Amino acid sequence: MATPWSKTYREDNHTFRKFKEGEHRWSNWESNIFDADHSHKCPTYVQRTPPCQGSCPSGEDIRGWLQIVRGLEKPPQGMSWQEYAFRRLSEANPFPSQMGRVCPAPCEDGCNRNEVEDFVGINAVEQYIGDTAIGCDFSFPVPETESGKGIAIIGGGPAGLTAAYQLRRRGHRCTIHDDHEALGGMMRYGIPGYRTPRRFLDHEIDRILALGGIETRLNVRVGKDMRVADLEREYDAVLWTIGCQSGRPLPVPxxxxxxxxxxxxxxxxxxxxxxxxxxxxxxxxxxxxxxxxxxxxxxxxxxxxxxxxxxxxxxxxxxxxxxxxxxxxxxxxxxxxxxxxxxxxxxxxxxxxxxxxxxxxxxxxxxxxxxxxxxxxxxxxxxxxxxxxxxxxxxxxxxxxxxxxxxxxxxxxxxxxGGNLEGLEEFDNGRGLIDADAFYRVPDREGHFVAGDIIRPHLLTTAIGQASVAASCIDRYLSGGDQRKRPRVDVHHFSLLEKLREQHLEPEEYERRQEWGTCFSNYAIHNYEDRSAHEIVPAEELFLGHFTYTPRHRRAERVPQGDAVLGHFEERIVPLDEDRAVAEAGRCMSCGLCFECDNCVIYCPQDAVFRVKKNQGTTGRYVDTDYARCIGCHICADVCPSGYIDMGMGE
Ligand SMILES: Cc1cc2nc3c(=O)[nH]c(=O)nc-3n(C[C@H](O)[C@H](O)[C@H](O)COP(=O)(O)OP(=O)(O)OC[C@H]3O[C@@H](n4cnc5c(N)ncnc54)[C@H](O)[C@@H]3O)c2cc1C
Ligand code: SF4
Ligand code: SF4
CATH class of the missing domain: 3.50.50.60 (FAD/NAD(P)-binding domain)
Structure with a gap:
């Protein structure tokens, strides 16, 4: 392992120096570390969003499912890690097998590992999880309660299907209307089958429909075969996910x-x-x-x-x-x-x-x-x-x-x-698209929401992410609540509280009143702060010197040459096998969350940092600090590879 005081990236030999040569005289030593002989800053454990997740338009908990694949985060009893990884991923995205193949992966551009040698192959591991889920026939848990509300979804592409999935999970009934004879939108009628093989696509769509309570009306064009007024009468809300079906003609003579x-x-x-x-x-x-x-x-x-x-x-x-x-x-x-x-x-x-x-x-x-x-x-x-x-x-x-x-x-x-708004001209914003506000509502159309390409043509992952947020806003609308301000980092976050609950370690209930001397009480998660909804952890906050140069495990491709391409409709990507998927997930630096490297425990000169007892710990709750011993030297924060420790909590 590299020495903890080296951090700055050197391209020639891949070492990282935390401080520059000669930078050992501290002008602000006292304010940084000691105040006379007592410390005023101690470690606090701060969860932030990693940039991969911040750049995934679907908002997947990428760090979370990578940690599960690499074996760091354990599934609840009785569940395989493959199923647990699939569950974590599909909280945000019900199409991992499709996305693992054709998403251009903006998450990988954002990945902090680019500062070490190369990004984590997120997309490849996502495909592994998606394909494994299909192979093992994992299903989505059906909703436990019914809301009694119904939503008309117009358009059965990735946005419409994701919205149906997210709404159904909340107990709402949905009807998807689509003018094609099969669901899938551009995943079926745009992207060729050798890029999104149909047996995987069909399986991922059928898994959503298997939730029940999702009716489909195919070969129906709303605006022609069906009137908007009828939808308004029949349903409690309407979601427009009609995509952009009209290609622009060549603007030349x-x-x-x-x-x-x-x-x-x-x-x-x-x-x-x-x-x-x-x-x-x-x-x-x-x-x-x-x-x-x-x-x-x-x-x-x-x-x-x-x-x-x-x-x-x-x-x-x-x-x-x-x-x-x-x-x-x-x-x-x-x-x-x-x-x-x-x-x-x-x-x-x-x-x-x-x-x-x-x-x-x-x-x-x-x-x-x-x-x-x-x-x-x-x-x-x-x-x-x-x-x-x-x-x-x-x-x-x-x-x-x-x-x-x-x-x-x-x-x-x-x-x-562009959009095809024939028969739906009342929704046209003048540019052949439909406007959306911050809550994916169609302005001035009570009960109408919109998501996906018809707002602005982009990517599958964008359509999926928008549909998830729109579903959450529809849910709020149907329950009569005001729309709340959306978080600055609007993605699916790891919840330490949920994780503790899953392991029956949740804090006790308490009377919500002000009290002193709570350090030994068991009704709070001590010394921990969740800033994931506001902050993304940049590479500069990490101790990159901890990570050794490890080449990315790439997927192979079978690309036919020249005329061998004729009649070649086989898939080109060769997926990672389990060993390589696990190894690739192991390259993740767990930005913004502890990954149990022990550096802080080893390097603390006061033995103030200690491991939480095995039967009380979980992901993100692995170490703790004895503040009676801590002198505030901030070595633990310096050597934390994932940027999980902030010096704070003092005066
Ligand atoms: C050829 C092609 C390749 C692409 N490749 C990629 C890629 O590799 N990676 C990537 O991330 N993105 C890619 N995209 C973009 C991606 O496909 C879109 O961003 C995504 O499909 C948008 O999803 P959507 O649900 O909003 O719309 P769509 O997928 O277009 O689905 C809308 C559905 O609504 C139906 N519909 C429309 N009007 C009505 C109506 N009035 N009544 C009933 N039904 C209606 C449509 O027929 C369609 O089935 C590609 C797009 C194209 C065209
Ligand atoms: S959906 Fe795209 S951006 Fe999101 S994790 Fe998958 S590959 Fe990355
Ligand atoms: S190293 Fe891991 S957590 Fe950090 S940005 Fe990359 S994939 Fe995300």
């Missing part, structure tokens, strides 16, 4: 040619089985997630050499025909190009997805803008005129003289999506 289609429609036609092959030369304009899916799917589908005009891919995309599966047997490789306004490094699609697409034979032109779709005599697109461009004040400006043409017989526009 010729962009409305019959063989110019939107990325979402192209993918929907592929995902519901209508589109079995594509064109010879496909050009997709984009740079985000949708465009990467379009080009990867186009490479997999390939083309067939002689196509009857009525079987052209755009005919399937527009819903006029469904390709015969047998025709796919004679397909050959398609020439697929992706163009992006932004440079390769700035493209919004996940970096590994872009790399995979290139490996699969997709050609990429970056830093270019479309100028015009060149039409043939038949009025169909035959090429796309492009030019190099610079982004000035967020707008593309072409570089003169750099124009070039790319041949195309299918042009796919994946430059953004």
């Amino acid at each position: 010729g962009g409305d040619a019959p063989n110019c289609v939107s990325g979402v429609k192209f993918l929907e036609a592929f995902n519901d089985g209508r589109l079995k092959f594509t064109a010879e030369k496909v050009v997709c304009i984009g740079g985000g997630d949708t465009s990467i899916d379009v080009v990867s799917v186009a490479r997999r589908l390939g083309r067939i050499k002689r196509t009857n005009p009525k079987d052209r891919p755009e005919m399937a995309v527009h819903g006029f025909v469904a390709h015969d599966a047998a025709m796919a047997a004679v397909r050959t490789g398609a020439d697929v190009t992706l163009t992006s306004l932004l440079g390769r490094q700035e493209m919004t699609a996940a970096e590994n997805e872009v790399e995979d697409a290139m490996q699969e034979g997709v050609r990429i032109f970056d830093g270019v803008m479309p100028l015009e779709v060149i039409l043939g005599e038949d009025g169909r697109a035959r090429s796309l005129r492009m030019a190099k461009c610079d982004l000035i004040d967020g707008r593309p400006v072409m570089r003169k003289g750099t124009e070039f043409d790319i041949e195309a017989d299918l042009v796919v526009s994946a430059i953004g999506q």
